[in-house]
Amino acid sequence: MEKKKILIRIGSLRHGGAEKVLVTFLKNLPKDKYEIDLLLNLYSGKYLAEVPDWISVLYLNKGEMITTNRIQDIPKKAYRVLYQKLLKKFPKILYSTVLKNKKYDVEFAAIHGMRDDILDSPIKSSKKIVWIHNDLRKTKFHNYTDQEIRKFFGFDKIMVISEHIQKDFESLVQNEVEKSKIVRIYNPLDTEEILLKSQDPRIKNQDQQTTTDKQQPTFVSVGTVFPQKGFDRLLKVHKKLLDEGFKHRIQIIGDGYDFENIKNLKTELGVNETAEMLGFTDNPYPSIKAADFYILSSRYEGFPTVLFEAITLKKNIIATDVSGVQEMLENGNLGLIVENSEEGIYEGMKKALTEPDFFEQYQENLKEYKMPFNLENSVNKIMEIIDYI
Template identity: 60%
Template sequence: MKKKKILIRIGSLRHGGAEKVLITFLKNLPKNKYEVDLLLNLKSGKYLKEVPSWVTIYHLHKGEMITTNKPWEIPVKAYRRLYEELLKFFPIILYKFILKKRDYDIELIANHRLLEEVLKSPLKTSKKVVWVHNDLFSISDYTPARIKDFFKADKIWVISDKIKSGFEKLASTKDEKEKLIRIYNPIDSQEIVNKSEEDIDFTFTKVKDEKIFVAVGTVFPQKGFDRLIKMHKKLLQEGYKHKIYIVGDGYDFKNIQALIKSLKLDDTVKMVGYQENPYPFFKNADYFILSSRYEGYPTVLFEALTLKKPIIATDVSAVREILQDGKLGKIVENSEEGIYKGMKEFLTQPEIAQKYKQEMNEKELPFTLENAVSRLTTILDHL
């Protein structure tokens, strides 16, 4: 049987949800059926070493991601941007001199920001697939007119019913609606459990009756860590003892650190930074909290469910689907007040959190690695 040739594009393999999902997907693809090339804008990230050996990696740049504007970094950032723009306007250079292949059956972007790049591909016979991980309708610079451009692709993979519904409202024809495919992200639950048992170089400390909330994610404004910290301060002032561990790194890290310092919370909020293995933090916390302003499909909730941690989550895209309309976790208003009320409820009525934990233990989790990968490969086979 002839293998299908697939080009997959993503910015990098840093520590993010979309990157983790892509790696899990690649690790579970049958190599006897597909020939995969992976093109990275920046060859870096924690998941780079996990790319299967049979996948060929190409890149536009090497080095680390630059998230600041230090004077000596600006020329490198400018060069990278100009180089990417050059390849966007003259894609034949990319395909002829970097990829050196012109016969892909499928070109898939695993980052919605690369839409223009895949649509400008010089390969006219390949199927163009866009994998949308974010709720674009919650991002200010994605206007309806801009989102309509996604229908120029052959297929649009969306990871939640809410995102699919948003696209369907913009679809002008039946053909456009049929381009939409609702998929489940592949999550390896056994790997999560195994890694949660590993020893890490971190000491978990808490006094008697003190609860620990853990929040995990890239430190961007999207994740709402600023409002989580403000509500933490408010609860402390009301006498409710608890701590917060924030696991992750990102360009907003120093701003969040400054906020913690200004509110005099150094003893109760721990910014532990990027962790190769975040799962022991889930295991050693009492509760998991998602304070995001918007999301696509927060796979971190699945990780918390796998490790049986009572969840508080703002009402953003896919949360209701993952938490089964509140059966598996506390869904709160997407606001500071909503975060405050959810945390206060868990702190004052721990039996509610325990009830969610019992529900998790009794229910079979709705998403499995095998089903998700099987669904994705079936879709690829029919393109």
């Protein structure tokens, strides 16, 4: 049987949750069934090395993301922006050059930001899929209106990752056909890999701390470093609790365009000795496992997969009440859900430091907890969409 030809589009394979989920999905696909072209706006990212070699990786620009406005960087930055805008406005040029007039059976926007790029494809016969990872009402650059969200119904299938996002889309449907386009699929998550990696003996956890430091409760948080994740709020709460005499440590694992700002804030607050910024790693699991608490300080999310990673490692969890959290933590049965504010984070961390026994109930519940999905089921469900769309 002839292989189904698929085009997948995403910005890059840097260090975001959507990028990690996409690569996990690709790694678990049968290579004899599909012919896949993965088109990146920017050929960069830590997850590039994990893309299976049978998948063809194409790109519009190459090199690392330019996050500064230094004079020497402006020409290259401007060229990239203009080139991408040109190809976006005249997609036939992209399809005739970079994609060499290939005819695809399925075109797949792996993130919501690729909506127009896929919907404007000159290949009218292809089936089109989009993967929504965020609450579009609260995205990084702008909040989507009803009218903007309605444009996603131009896709044949809209894959959403949480009940909250599903309900938001369903509130805008105008007929049964549109409702049938929406399908909720939990992100593919390799729990066996998480457990295995968490035992990696090469990863040192808090080895540099003194014996006294090791006795202090540690809160760890993992994510791309930009305002959405609320690491600024986390550090301010950390400082406030230290000033009140509550000794503890913070570890932030991740990288992103806001890294230097958060690092500078750490210095301004005078918490360099108690708060660590460990940068990006493809294996944060030993650090999560070694910590006393996992904390999610986000301002908004779609479905924070990292919480399922923390659940897999049976960690005590404190999370702001953002999209997906009530669903993942079973309305507070598996972890402490706090108000989505600096005050909420403060109250949650203070409870952890003053009433550690309070978290024993979560540990009991986590012992009996079984994931509502597994990697194989998630991958099979997406494959089913691709095969029978």
